[in-house]
Amino acid sequence: MPYVNIRITDEQVTAEQKAQLIQGATQLLVEVLGKNPATTFVIIDEVNTDNWGIAGNTVTNLRKQD
DSSP states (O other), rough: OOEEEEEEOOSSSOOOHHHHHHHHHHHHHHHHHHOGGGGGGGEEEEEOOGGGGTTTTEEEHHHHOO
């Protein structure tokens, strides 16, 4: 029973994009490991950019610099 956890920043990811991530991750486990898609769980966690840090900065601040 595979469990995949995808964490992304919360930046207007559409329901369609999330569905594609779920389908793609499931299919990858089917193709590579021969797992049953009916028992494969994929969870998407969306993290606010204030709560995600890289190199000592929040993603919010890094986005402002770009």
